[in-house]
Amino acid sequence: IGGNWLEGRERFYSAPTKGEPKQFYCGTAELIDKACETAESAFLEYSHLSANQRADFLDAIAEELDLIGDDITEIGVLETGLPEPRLIGERGRTTSQLRLFAQHIREGMHLDIRKDKALPERKPLPRPELNMAQMPVGPVAVFGASNFPLAFSVVGGDTAAALAAGCTVVVKGHSAHPGVSELVATAVEKATIRCGIPVGTLNLVQGGDRSVGERLVTHPNIQAVGFTGSLAGGRALFNLCAARPEPIPFFGELGSVNPVFVLKGALKVRAKELAQGWANSLTMGAGQFCTNPGVVVLVRESEGVEEFLQLAELELAETADQTMLTEGIASAYCDGSKAMSQSTGVEEIIAAKAGVRNAAPGLYITSGQNFIENEHIQEEVFGPLGLVVLAEDESEVFTIARKIKGQLTCTIHMEEADIIQAEQLLPVLQRKAGRILVNGFPTGVEVADAMVHGGPYPASTNFGATSVGTLSIRRFLRPVCFQNFPDVLLPKVFK
Numbered sequence: 001i002g003g004n005w006l007e008g009r010e011r012f013y014s015a016p017t018k019g020e021p022k023q024f025y026c027g028t029a030e031l032i033d034k035a036c037e038t039a040e041s042a043f044l045e046y047s048h049l050s051a052n053q054r055a056d057f058l059d060a061i062a063e064e065l066d067l068i069g070d071d072i073t074e075i076g077v078l079e080t081g082l083p084e085p086r087l088i089g090e091r092g093r094t095t096s097q098l099r100l101f102a103q104h105i106r107e108g109m110h111l112d113i114r115k116d117k118a119l120p121e122r123k124p125l126p127r128p129e130l131n132m133a134q135m136p137v138g139p140v141a142v143f144g145a146s147n148f149p150l151a152f153s154v155v156g157g158d159t160a161a162a163l164a165a166g167c168t169v170v171v172k173g174h175s176a177h178p179g180v181s182e183l184v185a186t187a188v189e190k191a192t193i194r195c196g197i198p199v200g201t202l203n204l205v206q207g208g209d210r211s212v213g214e215r216l217v218t219h220p221n222i223q224a225v226g227f228t229g230s231l232a233g234g235r236a237l238f239n240l241c242a243a244r245p246e247p248i249p250f251f252g253e254l255g256s257v258n259p260v261f262v263l264k265g266a267l268k269v270r271a272k273e274l275a276q277g278w279a280n281s282l283t284m285g286a287g288q289f290c291t292n293p294g295v296v297v298l299v300r301e302s303e304g305v306e307e308f309l310q311l312a313e314l315e316l317a318e319t320a321d322q323t324m325l326t327e328g329i330a331s332a333y334c335d336g337s338k339a340m341s342q343s344t345g346v347e348e349i350i351a352a353k354a355g356v357r358n359a360a361p362g363l364y365i366t367s368g369q370n371f372i373e374n375e376h377i378q379e380e381v382f383g384p385l386g387l388v389v390l391a392e393d394e395s396e397v398f399t400i401a402r403k404i405k406g407q408l409t410c411t412i413h414m415e416e417a418d419i420i421q422a423e424q425l426l427p428v429l430q431r432k433a434g435r436i437l438v439n440g441f442p443t444g445v446e447v448a449d450a451m452v453h454g455g456p457y458p459a460s461t462n463f464g465a466t467s468v469g470t471l472s473i474r475r476f477l478r479p480v481c482f483q484n485f486p487d488v489l490l491p492k493v494f495k
């Protein structure tokens with residue numbers, strides 16, 4: 001948000017990996033109030049635009065992002081420490097996500113229209129005509145994620161879904177990349193002017209203390225929240241949403257260790273390939289992916305266990321230090337790996353290293369029994385930390401699957417010989433995760449119609465939803481039934 005509101009305001013500084021910090025206007029609870037008021041008045045107009053107008057707006061945002069792509073990459077590399085190809089790839093994902101939503105709403109798929117004809121002659125009572133469609137919920141709050149400066153930030157998945165649904169948005173930008181957020185917001189501003197979209201349809205506030213996020217989720221105009229971040233932060237904001245006089249849904253995507261179950265037959269024939277694949281997935285992006293496979297479960301006496309462990313150790317030991325997104329995240333990785341190495345029954349194979357803002361992988365081993373009994377070692381350590389769980393037998397693997405908490409993903413590695421065990425595991429894993437993979441690794445989430453990026457708590461705070469893919473639009477829609485409406489009064493979507 002711009003204009004006179006910002007005059008005389010406090011500033012905060014970015015914390016780039018290289019170069020001078022830059023100044024940004026500092027968010028306050030008062031600015032959140034203004035943004036939420038603007039979002040409410042813009043909603044009255046924006047929600048009544050046709051799907052084609054909203055789709056054109058999404059396409060225009062994507063075009064404007066492409067135009068300033070190099071600037072975004074340049075500042076993004078400095079702010080986040082992520083490599084240039086990753087940021088270029090993430091921008092491509094962000095613009096295709098916007099275009100996919102544009103296509104989705106042009107086709108009217110999101111409306112889920114249902115019609116029941118009137119039955120005036122029905123006995124004993126006549127039936128009125130019923131028309132149902134999914135309608136936008138109102139202004140939505142979005143918290144930019146630290147680990148996706150583009151794909152889960154100002155116009156990332158949550159915002160794209162909300163704008164496609166017909167909702168206006170107030171974004172709290174993440175302090176890890178304020179320059180990227182501001183540049184992206186200027187692209188949205190240009191698209192807003194080009195497409196004649198109401199001013200205030202998207203608002204960005206960043207910086208400031210915790211009162212900013214607290215005011216955002218408790219503001220009466222906000223009707224739903226999209227969040228990606230820590231379990232502690234997400235839970236605190238979820239509780240605030242639930243405690244409001246009018247509670248609202250909080251769609252939080254929190255912690256997950258994404259367990260990988262390697263069955264005996266697969267380990268026997270693919271130990272080397274599996275060790276390399278796991279190490280690669282675990283260390284990708286310094287392990288800062290929500291789908292990072294932090295836990296691997298093997299049967300101790302299986303053929304191939306030694307080979308797997310030796311190769312995983314070799315691969316991880318050779319992985320160089322990587323820059324982390326923020327000093328806070330590096331310090332949380334340091335604390336988490338220390339806690340892991342000091343846990344009873346955990347053997348340290350490679351000690352995880354974390355500097356002020358960098359990290360190297362850690363490798364730890366524990367028994368199935370110890371994993372089952374100690375819930376704290378089942379928790380996510382955000383970063384490239386791997387825990388191998390050695391189960392005594394297949395029945396202990398089953399118990400581990402039953403005991404794990406909600407996950408974004410669970411993975412099975414199997415060969416034909418493993419089919420019976422896979423069939424036994426599947427009904428359990430189906431209740432634990434939003435996505436189950438066979439013979440793959442969970443990093444790399446397709447933005448598609450059938451994608452589910454969510455899962456039972458603590459993977460997410462709402463197990464019926466996804467934050468990636470076209471189905472994610474449903475979080476910001478609400479079914480409304482129009483009974484006995486004259487045609488002239490029926491909303492345009494039914495015509």
Ligand code: NAP
Binds near residue numbers: 236
């Ligand atoms: P975070 O601490 O949860 O913060 C995310 C956003 O929520 C920030 O804008 C933060 O504001 C706000 N926030 C958090 N707690 C709040 C509270 N009590 N009241 C009001 N606002 C609050 O996440 P993060 O900064 O991205 O990273 C910290 C940790 O999150 C990581 O070490 C990692 O464990 C986890 N993480 C997990 C995932 C995942 O996908 N599973 C992704 C990213 C991070 P402030 O900036 O003002 O604190």
